[in-house]
Structures are given as structure tokens and as C-alpha cells.
Amino acid sequence: MHGVFDIVGPVMIGPSSSHTAGAVRLGLMARKILGEPAVRADINLHGSFAQTYRGHGTDKALIAGILGFAPDDERIREALQLAEEKGLSYRF
Numbered sequence: 074m075h076g077v078f079d080i081v082g083p084v085m086i087g088p089s090s091s092h093t094a095g096a097v098r099l100g101l102m103a104r105k106i107l108g109e110p111a112v113r114a115d116i117n118l119h120g121s122f123a124q125t126y127r128g129h130g131t132d133k134a135l136i137a138g139i140l141g142f143a144p145d146d147e148r149i150r151e152a153l154q155l156a157e158e159k160g161l162s163y164r165f
Contacts, residue, residue, distance in 0.1 A: 093134040096122070097149065100138015111139050114163040126165065136163055 104111065116135055118126050126132045130149070137152035140159065148155060156163060 093130050093149065094144040096131045096134035097138040097142065097144040097146075100135045101141070101143075102138075104139050104141055110141075110159075111161055114139055114161065116163065116165050118165060132165055136161070139163075 103114075114136070118131070122131050133149055133152040134144075136156050137146065137149040140152060140156060140161065142148055142152065153163075
């Protein structure tokens with residue numbers, strides 16, 4: 074359940090709403106378009122995502138979305154490891 078402070082920003086894991094919550098949503102969109110669990114992801118980043126994706130957790134967030142995690146899922150922090158365990162190969 075969300076509260077009054079959700080108006081200020083999204084309920085999410087990570088340091089940045091655009092680099093984490095937004096990236097999770099992009100991953101979720103890719104998963105939805107694919108229509109089935111992904112087995113491989115080749116991800117090309119541009120702009121600020123390309124410059125700071127490791128430091129801001131964008132890499133973890135994109136993979137988390139592809140795995141089907143929500144922006145407030147605490148497993149985002151371990152998404153890269155979980156991807157390997159689930160057989161999802163990825164490349165940035």
C-alpha cells in the first residue's frame with residue numbers, strides 16, 4: 074500500500090527514479106513485448122544511461138525489469154546474479 078509521500082516520487086529501490094525505477098519499467102516493457110521469459114538480452118545504452126549505468130544501478134534495474142520485478146522489489150540489488158541463476162544471459 075502506498076502513502077501520501079508517494080506523490081513526491083515513485084516507490085522504488087535505488088538511488089535515482091530515472092536510472093532505477095524508469096529502467097525497471099523499460100525492462101518490464103521489453104518483457105511484455107516479448108511475451109515470454111527472455112533467455113538473452115543485448116542492451117545498448119545511450120546518453121546518461123551509457124555514462125552512469127553501473128554507478129546508478131541502471132544495469133541491475135533493466136535486468137530486473139526483464140526478469141519481471143517491480144520498481145520497489147528489493148531483489149533489484151541482486152538482479153544480475155539472479156539473471157544468471159535463471160538462465161538469462163545479458164550484455165551491455
